[in-house]
Amino acid sequence: MALTSGDVDLDAFTELLTPRGRRALAEAGELTGADPVVAATTLRKTYDAGLTSAALTQAGLRQRARAKFGADAGRMFFTPHGLEQSTRAEVAEHRARRLLALHGGAPRVVDACCGIGGDLLALARAGCTVSAVDTDPLTVAVARANAEALGLADRVTVSVADAAEVRPENYDVLFADPARRTGRGRTFDPMAYSPPWPVVLGLISRAGLACLKVAPGLPYEFIPERAEAEWISYKGEVKEATLWTGQGGGRRATLLPGGHTLTAAGVRAPVGPPGRYVYEPDGAAIRAHLVGEVAELVGGRLLDPMIAYVTADAPATTPWAAGYEVEDVLPFSLKKLRAALRERQIGNVTIKKRGSAVDIERLRTDLRLSGPNSLVVILTRILDKPSVILCKDLSPARITESGHPYDNRDLSIQP
Structure with a gap:
């Protein structure tokens, strides 16, 4: 150890x-x-x-x-790896609230790989009694110190033990956040998690209700049958996924702050030509394969059946997508794109892409931009043809009902 x-x-x-x-x-x-x-x-x-x-x-x-834990950070203790892998406070609080709602009360929770305690602290604050384990004595000492520092020691016990030794059947809820680092750094292979995926599946199979934190890029084939998969986005960035077992299956996306939730309804979006507006769904909706549901919200259609861009003929407001007003649509050609931007006196561009192999930084150099104006350039495929959409952001930021802005960063390409 x-x-x-x-x-x-x-x-x-x-x-x-x-x-x-x-x-x-x-x-x-x-x-x-x-x-x-x-x-x-x-x-x-x-x-x-x-x-x-x-x-x-x-x-x-x-x-x-402080970026993850706010004012609490000034009283808490950390290790470099523990801080990197810990859950952001707002995400942990959302998960704790949902766990209590699913259970119907304040449950007894076993945290099978607690790390420095980000989730166990949120669970304890929500009213749960938490028994937590971790294999690393230093990490256990840090988690204990954090519970004491935040006045939660009476609801938390932390011990040095292997997750495989946990008996989830003795508790109301199992929570697990398997480590996703090896000696060589971060791993994206669930079989290399600690504990490895088969051990994790064995634990949740013995739990009445289980909540499993995983990487947002977890391949679909690793999601257990009858588990609900929830992807969580914080200020426009997909932070993690949570697998819930014991309450039925399905797919869900959640936006924080604001608490907006979108669930799978089996919507198949139509495909059609570009309209006056283009919408970029939030990454959580894309990961959860809820692009059809987003298209329905904005009354839109897909530009390409394999690309997560939605187009519509009328403007719409939703926290689930960034909106852009289309100025022009061109077949992809560096010469034509450069000419179009020169004609508009564009000196600054936000380049977004999905379904395109173009190197953004090289393109930015090759465009030789000059002028006082700004524009959004979207590189994508339209009915499988490489295309460029020139557009303007409908608003400086997406604002949720709670008043928090969401940035419009590019997200991973997802079919």
């Missing part, structure tokens, strides 16, 4: 939890952003090299963690 994780080791972390260590960490926090040499020199006047290094590392991790 590992006693280190990145730049943190168990002995140094344990010292951080002592009164002296907490003083060092507080002083390190005040030095965040200072020159590293100056910060280290300042702390070394009072503390030894090991504690100085541990305090500065932890202060840096807390600063980075």
